[in-house]
Amino acid sequence: MDLGLNGRTAVVMGASQGLGKASALQLAAEGAHVVLVARNPETLANVKSEIEQGGGTADVQTCDLFDTNSRAALCEFINSLPRIDVLVGNSGGPAPGMAPGIQSEVWTKEFDAMVLGLIEIIDSAAVKMKAAGFGRIVVIGSSGIVQPIPKLAISNTLRSAVAGYVKTLSEQMAPHGVTCNMVLPGRIETPRTQAIDKGTAANLGISVEEARAQSAATIPAGRYGRPEEFGSVVTFLASTQAAYITGSQVRVDGGAIKSINA
Known part of the structure; x- marks a missing residue:
């Protein structure tokens, strides 16, 4: 299947590692020129080199x-x-935190970055896409907006706010050839997942291997997802073939979420 991405320009945030990097690599493999965005220019340079070694093209923007x-x-x-x-x-993910008890200044700081900051950047892209009559906005969320994840109160709450914005935006942009969707990862093998397993192990007084095994046992697929599996879904939603999919939330979680409708 030709995804229609050859020669297109894709800006990928959080591209230095994890889900963002996986998405950038897949988009580049399909012929898109990828602008890699994150905080660390050295790490981004390594991803850029990896893309170029695979025959793709990329730039770096911090x-x-x-x-x-x-x-x-x-x-x-x-x-x-x-x-x-x-x-x-x-937007990456905030530190774990239980509700209640999270200080208001923590909420304010995380909201400014994870919600307002992300919306600012989405809006900048949406304006250009609307003028061009084509665009794909794919926001990486979390399965926590469908089924809250224990100890991730900030993520569950703020990603739900972003979900409300993306859904609203999708209705406004659809007449202009611009789709807006979210991809919701479950347990994908990333540094963040490893950090969560480490924290769980410390809280329960068990080994990281035991914590990981307990987590994997709750997933019907029986394992954590691979980053490239997640990146493939992002890449399809970014394609011309996905033109009639908008306002959707696609779960990539190995069947972990038990809900039927969302």
Whole structure:
């Protein structure tokens, strides 16, 4: 299947590792020119080299969502691009936290980055896509917006806010050839998942291997997902073939979420 991505430009946030990197690699493999965005230029340079060694092309642009000036610079960069066909919005994840008891200043700081910051960048891309009559906005969320994940109160709450915005935006952008979707990862083999397993092990007084085994046992597929499996779903939603999919939330979780309708 030709995904129609050859020669298109994709901006991928959080591209230095994990789900963002996996998405960037898959998009590049399909012929898209990828702009890699994250905080660490050295790590991004390594991903750029990996893409180029595979025959793809990439550029690097740094951004820290916790820094308003850095966010503004990324928005200006997006506005300066000759074209932007795909935006993979990825804010990373906050530290674990139980509810109640999270301090208000923590909520404010995380909301500014994970919600307002992400919306600013999505809007910059959406304006250019609307003018061009084509675009794919794919936001990486979490299965926690369908079934809250224990000890991840901030993520569950703020990603749900982003989900409300993406759904609203999808209705406004659909007449202009721009789709807006979310991909919800379950347990994918990433550094964040490894950190969560490590924290669970410490809290329960068990080994990381035991914590991981307990987690995997709750997944019908019986294992954690591979980053490339997640990246493939993002890439399909970014394709011309996915033109009639918008306002959707696609779970990539090995069947872990038991809900029928969402």
